[in-house]
Amino acid sequence: MQAASSAIVVHGGAGAGEELSDGCRCAAEAAAQALARGEQGLAAVIAAVVVLEDDERFNAGTGAALGLDGKTIEMDASVMDSRGTLSAVAALRSVKNPVLVARDVARSPHVLLAGEGAQRYARLMGHAPYDVVPETARRRHWELLEKMGTCEQPMAGVDNIEFARFWNYGGQPGFDAPQGCDTVGAVVRDADGHFAVAGSTGGSAPSLLGRVGDTPLIGCGFYAGPAGAVAATGIGEYIIRNMLAITVYHWIAAGVDLHLALQRGLALVPPDASTGLIAVSKTQAGWLANSSTPFAHIQD
Numbered sequence: 001m002q003a004a005s006s007a008i009v010v011h012g013g014a015g016a017g018e019e020l021s022d023g024c025r026c027a028a029e030a031a032a033q034a035l036a037r038g039e040q041g042l043a044a045v046i047a048a049v050v051v052l053e054d055d056e057r058f059n060a061g062t063g064a065a066l067g068l069d070g071k072t073i074e075m076d077a078s079v080m081d082s083r084g085t086l087s088a089v090a091a092l093r094s095v096k097n098p099v100l101v102a103r104d105v106a107r108s109p110h111v112l113l114a115g116e117g118a119q120r121y122a123r124l125m126g127h128a129p130y131d132v133v134p135e136t137a138r139r140r141h142w143e144l145l146e147k148m149g150t151c152e153q154p155m156a157g158v159d160n161i162e163f164a165r166f167w168n169y170g171g172q173p174g175f176d177a178p179q180g181c182d183t184v185g186a187v188v189r190d191a192d193g194h195f196a197v198a199g200s201t202g203g204s205a206p207s208l209l210g211r212v213g214d215t216p217l218i219g220c221g222f223y224a225g226p227a228g229a230v231a232a233t234g235i236g237e238y239i240i241r242n243m244l245a246i247t248v249y250h251w252i253a254a255g256v257d258l259h260l261a262l263q264r265g266l267a268l269v270p271p272d273a274s275t276g277l278i279a280v281s282k283t284q285a286g287w288l289a290n291s292s293t294p295f296a297h298i299q300d
């Protein structure tokens with residue numbers, strides 16, 4: 001295949017705040033270093049996501065959101081490239097880097113492993129137990145509980161009382177009635193003209209136990225094919241209903257300008273649901289969000 005110019009785009013989660021752009025920049029540089037070593041796009045997106053998972057300011061890996069019970073952490077992650085790799089994990093507990101477990105699922109006969117089976121598989125692949133909950137995650141949890149006792153709806157369009165009504169953590173809800181939702185992700189076009197995407201999240205907050213968002217669902221939070229790669233960030237329930245990543249991918253594959261495709265994609269979700277999109281195509285790279293979202297971009 002002909003040598004192409006490489007491109008990297010990284011996001012740190014819809015609504016996470018542009019002040020976190022330095023973390024995205026470090027992640028994009030990790031991806032660029034992987035490409036400079038001659039590694040493929042898949043290794044580059046994974047390198048970027050590992051940096052964000054290890055930065056407790058982001059809702060993924062070490063900084064993953066606490067469940068409404070203040071204890072449980074369930075994480076989702078996925079990887080895909082235009083060479084045929086596709087694998088993901090959902091509702092995974094007690095690992096440091098879910099994106100590395102997602103990558104290792106590609107060695108199994110399956111595409112997606114969830115819950116306890118995913119955790120046991122992680123151990124089999126050598127991922128040690130990891131249950132660090134940084135102070136930032138605890139603070140975000142308490143801020144969320146405070147909001148849930150008000151009229152503010154941390155999950156756009158969903159009445160806070162729904163989380164008490166369907167409470168499935170055991171015990172009693174720790175709020176009188178019922179923050180945000182973010183994810184980290186990266187897309188890359190490598191020097192061989194192949195495309196790759198990876199994503200990781202601690203899930204949306206608030207959410208019920210066992211809830212799985214868009215991040216491990218192909219075509220929803222992520223997609224990569226011969227025409228490009230797309231990753232979405234935001235409230236999974238809106239992203240899933242619109243199969244946002246593959247919808248945008250199909251527009252790009254049909255020749256729609258990448259930036260227009262991102263605009264059309266964002267227009268599918270309610271404007272009050274923080275949402276972001278990143279994409280690379282054969283000739284373009286871009287990002288767009290309807291709320292303050294950290295991004296980084298490196299073009300060769």
Ligand code: GLY
Pocket residue numbers: 181182183201202203204212213214215221232233234235236237
């Ligand atoms: N986009 C992350 C989630 O909804 O879980």
